[in-house]
Amino acid sequence: MHGTDELGGLGVTTFDLPSDREVRITRVVAAPKQLVFDLHTKPEHVPNWMLGPSGWTMPVCEIDLRPGGAYRYVWRASDGAELTIAGTYEEIVRPDRLVSTEVLSGDLPPTRNTVTFHERDGRTTITTTVRYPSPAVRDAAVRTGMRDGMDASYTRLDAYLAGLEPVPSPDGNAWPLQEIPPGSKPSTDD
Amino acid sequence: MVTTDRLSATFAALADPTRRAILARLAKGEASVKELSAPFAMTGPAISKHLRVLEHAGLISRGRAAQWRPCRLEAGPLQEVAAFTEEYRRFWDDSYARLDAYLQMIQDGTAEATAAGEPTEGPLDARDG
Numbered sequence: 001m002h003g004t005d006e007l008g009g010l011g012v013t014t015f016d017l018p019s020d021r022e023v024r025i026t027r028v029v030a031a032p033k034q035l036v037f038d039l040h041t042k043p044e045h046v047p048n049w050m051l052g053p054s055g056w057t058m059p060v061c062e063i064d065l066r067p068g069g070a071y072r073y074v075w076r077a078s079d080g081a082e083l084t085i086a087g088t089y090e091e092i093v094r095p096d097r098l099v100s101t102e103v104l105s106g107d108l109p110p111t112r113n114t115v116t117f118h119e120r121d122g123r124t125t126i127t128t129t130v131r132y133p134s135p136a137v138r139d140a141a142v143r144t145g146m147r148d149g150m151d152a153s154y155t156r157l158d159a160y161l162a163g164l165e166p167v168p169s170p171d172g173n174a175w176p177l178q179e180i181p182p183g184s185k186p187s188t189d190d
Numbered sequence: 191m192v193t194t195d196r197l198s199a200t201f202a203a204l205a206d207p208t209r210r211a212i213l214a215r216l217a218k219g220e221a222s223v224k225e226l227s228a229p230f231a232m233t234g235p236a237i238s239k240h241l242r243v244l245e246h247a248g249l250i251s252r253g254r255a256a257q258w259r260p261c262r263l264e265a266g267p268l269q270e271v272a273a274f275t276e277e278y279r280r281f282w283d284d285s286y287a288r289l290d291a292y293l294q295m296i297q298d299g300t301a302e303a304t305a306a307g308e309p310t311e312g313p314l315d316a317r318d319g
Contacts, residue, residue: 011290013283015275020201023278027286031293039289039296049288052281128282135194142197142274 010123021132026125033117033124037095040115040126041065051075065092071100087113102130108140109133196248200267203247208232209240213263216250220262 014026029036039045042065047058052075060074072086087110091099095117101110111130118125132138203209212226227237241261244250248267253260 011287013279013286015279017201017204017271017275019205020198023275025278025282027282027289029286029290029293031297035293035296039292045292049292050285051288053284126286130278135198138201139194139197142270144274144277 018129021135021138023130025128025130028123028125030123032122033119034095036124036126037098037117040098041092041094046073065089067092109137111137196267197270199247200249200271203243203249204268204271206240206243209244212237212240212244212261213249213268216261216263220253220260222258222260224258226261 010028010030012027016024016026018024039049041063043061043063046063047061050073051058055078056075058073058075060072062070062072064070067089069089070086071089072084075083077083083104086103087101089098089100090112091097097117098115100113102113103110111132114129114131116125116127118127132141204213208230211229215221215226215229223234223237223241226241227234230237241250241252245252248264250261251264253262
């Protein structure tokens with residue numbers, strides 16, 4: 001489709017900006033796509049892994065997996081901080097594709113998130129494309145990222161740039177991000 | 191401090207692998223157009239076009255003093271986008287590391303939660319992608 005199955009090996013999350021209002025995240029896992037799809041869409045599985053940095057749990061995971069159905073995830077940090085993401089499924093093509101809207105903590109218009117699962121040789125490439133509805137919404141998200149992540153990212157810019165591809169690949173938009181120390185937590189928007 | 195036009199220009203500039211490669215090269219120090227062209231099968235004018243996009247986005251600047259007008263990285267706009275994308279990276283990199291471990295556990299049969307009772311379209315490991 002767009003060659004993302006060529007990207008990276010296991011254990012590397014690649015990241016790029018396919019357009020001026022999209023973010024794309026890609027990861028290859030060693031499992032068939034049916035299983036990987038289920039781990040993204042079943043409430044008995046999602047809270048076991050979709051947790052971000054250590055210290056966070058997902059006490060609420062509600063999934064109504066049908067077009068028009070709602071989902072809601074609530075994360076809780078060890079210090080009690082909470083983060084909620086909610087949205088609606090728009091398209092469900094098991095085990096290939098999942099399209100949903102996503103609202104983070106209720107204060108921005110929704111993004112449209114498309115997740116595709118592409119299997120080859122027993123491995124599945126998970127590609128998540130987050131599309132901001134307008135430049136204004138993207139800008140608000142960028143400002144949030146700057147507010148919450150500025151200190152950390154200043155110290156990491158070297159690593160960030162080092163992860164940029166040294167040479168262009170024929171079909172690659174890969175933007176590997178690596179070497180970032182663990183231990184930070186996701187932004188709480190409030 | 192961040193304008194929509196500038197952010198749009200930054201995102202658009204970063205959406206191209208050649209331009210990202212140019213930035214990665216410039217992160218190591220300033221360089222001439224000729225040096226920047228070397229790794230690419232591209233003409234000078236093609237590279238110059240990419241450089242204009244990067245310059246317009248404020249991601250690079252061009253020297254005036256020297257005849258060869260060295261290009262150098264301007265970290266500011268990149269910093270803004272890096273802080274933004276860092277939010278995604280933090281979350282997904284750590285989550286996917288957990289997903290790897292969880293998948294291994296399930297496929298080793300040590301987790302009883304393996305899609306229990308769910309009808310599947312066939313053997314999990316036998317379907318063509």
